[in-house]
Structure formats: structure tokens, C-alpha cells
């Protein structure tokens with residue numbers, strides 16, 4: 001009996017998976033697109049920039065340190081596929097002042113056109129036992145990892161909605177799916193991204209804008225090397241079960257998911273979220289109709 005039920009479930013999931021391409025949005029063409037990568041001067045963000053540049057995108061790299069930005073720009077430029085492509089560098093702290101973030105995004109849009117894809121990869125981590133982590137770090141990580149993703153997203157969303165197109169990516173972490181020893185300061189900031197992404201997705205799907213969240217395991221980057229300096233043994237042993245990935249591999253998967261935007265999880269989610277989405281769409285149509293009616297009066 002149990003076997004039969006299990007077989008049905010498997011068959012149902014497979015069916016969903018098979019029909020998913022029919023209901024997914026058209027893949028985004030990166031050729032000629034403007035991609036903004038926060039945290040693009042190092043590690044995973046830099047590899048994401050390279051991956052997009054190799055597919056013909058125009059890139060804006062966002063981070064604080066100008067020297068690292070220029071170095072990354074040179075590295076990314078090696079992967080040009082035509083002579084029109086541009087890499088723009090912008091130095092700003094994505095977490096401190098919204099108006100500053102808004103104004104640099106505006107500058108980037110003036111130079112390279114409206115943002116087609118935003119990759120929120122700027123982030124930082126710290127590991128240590130709860131009582132050993134300096135109290136102000138809890139606030140800092142929420143600011144950089146969470147608000148540092150809210151601000152750039154907020155700065156691009158209006159234009160994306162007007163154009164009825166766009167992709168927004170959030171880089172969470174495996175520690176953003178499950179809370180682990182040593183990550184009391186880091187995990188919550190990555191959990192927060194998931195709440196943001198799911199809520200935002202429901203609002204903007206009618207505008208043909210798609211949100212993806214990546215949950216990478218440990219990845220070999222300068223950020224990880226820094227984190228390892230204070231990592232408790234327990235955290236090391238737990239993380240080892242998942243292994244260490246290479247940043248270029250992680251970047252490839254993140255970019256592919258963002259372009260194609262339809263994984264198995266999304267297909268299943270589609271069923272229980274489908275009815276909510278139709279509520280949102282109905283409200284939007286009603287609002288537009290009443291706006292039009294107001295104008296006529």
C-alpha cells in the first residue's frame with residue numbers, strides 16, 4: 001500500500017517536472033543585457049560577472065574597495081566576446097545609506113541602460129559560538145547581508161516593473177536553509193533573504209520579473225578563508241559533510257538557474273502558490289481598470 005502511494009507521488013512529481021518548461025518564462029538572453037553584480041569584485045560575485053560577460057552581457061560591478069574593483073574589471077574583461085562590451089565599476093557600501101545606493105544605480109542605468117538582471121552577492125560572514133561573537137556583529141551581518149540586498153533591489157524594481165521584465169538573484173547559503181553550530185549571527189541574515197525573495201516574487205510575478213535564491217555550500221573564496229580564521233571545530237566538521245565547491249562552478253549554476261528560472265521546487269511551489277498568484281493578478285487588473293475609469297471621469 002505504502003509503495004503504491006510512494007509510486008504515485010513520484011509519478012506526480014515527475015509529471016510536474018516534465019510540464020515545467022511549458023509554464024516557465026522564456027529564458028533571458030544575456031547577450032547585450034545589463035547585469036549588476038554586487039560583491040562583484042571577489043569570490044562568487046566575480047565569477048558570476050565573468051559567466052555573464054562570457055555570454056555577452058554588459059556588467060556593473062559594485063563593491064567598496066576601488067583597487068579590488070579595478071583588478072576584477074581587468075579579469076572580467078579578458079572574457080569579452082565582442083568589442084562593444086563594457087565593465088563599469090561602482091564603489092559604494094550597499095548596506096549603509098539607501099539614497100546613495102539609489103543614486104549609483106541611477107548612474108549605472110544612465111551609462112549602460114536599464115538593469116535587466118541584478119545579482120545580490122555582496123555579503124560577509126563570521127562564525128563562532130554565540131557568546132563569542134561580538135554583539136555588534138549581529139547587527140552588522142543583518143545590515144550587509146540583508147539590507148545590502150534590499151537596497152539595490154529597491155533601486156531597480158520600479159524600472160523593472162515599468163519594463164515588465166527583469167531578474168533578481170539573492171545569494172543565500174546552505175546556512176540559510178538550516179541553522180548550524182557557529183552561525184548564530186550569519187544564518188539569520190541568510191534566512192531573511194529567503195523571506196524577502198518569496199514575498200517579493202509573489203508581488204512581481206505579474207510584471208514578468210523573476211526572483212531566484214541560491215543556497216551554496218562552502219565555496220573556495222577569500223571570504224571563506226577569512227571566515228575559517230575563527231571557525232569552531234564543530235562548524236568545520238559539519239561543513240565538511242557538504243564539501244567545498246569552486247566559485248566558478250557555483251557561479252555557473254547560479255547564472256543558469258536565473259536565466260532558465262524553473263526548478264523542481266518552483267514547480268511544486270507553483271501549485272500551492274498558484275492560487276495566491278491569481279489573487280494578485282486579479283487585484284492588479286482591477287486596480288488598473290479603476291485607474292483608467294478615474295481618468296475618463
Ligand SMILES: NC(=O)C1=CN([C@@H]2O[C@H](COP(=O)(O)OP(=O)(O)OC[C@H]3O[C@@H](n4cnc5c(N)ncnc54)[C@H](OP(=O)(O)O)[C@@H]3O)[C@@H](O)[C@H]2O)C=CC1
Pocket residue numbers: 038039040041042043044045062063064065066068092093094095121122123124125144145148171172173174215216217218219220221222223224
Ligand atoms: N564562500 C562561501 O563559502 C559561501 C558564500 N556565500 C555567500 O556568497 C556571497 C559571496 O561570498 P564570497 O564570494 O565568499 O565573498 P568574498 O568575501 O570573497 O567577497 C565579498 C564581496 O562583497 C563585497 N562587499 C562586502 N561587503 C560589502 C558592502 N557593505 N558593500 C558593498 N560590497 C560589499 C566585497 O567587496 P568590498 O569588501 O570591497 O566591499 C566583495 O566584492 C556572500 O553573500 C556569502 O555570504 C554563500 C555560501 C557559501
Ligand SMILES: CCCCCCCCCCCCCCCC(=O)[C@@H](N)CO
Pocket residue numbers: 125172173174175177178180216217218219223224227238239240241242
Ligand atoms: C535542504 C536542506 C539542506 C541542508 C544542507 C545541510 C548541509 C550541512 C553543511 C552546511 C555547511 C555550511 C555552509 C555555509 C557556507 C557559508 O555560507 C559560509 N562559508 C560563507 O562564508
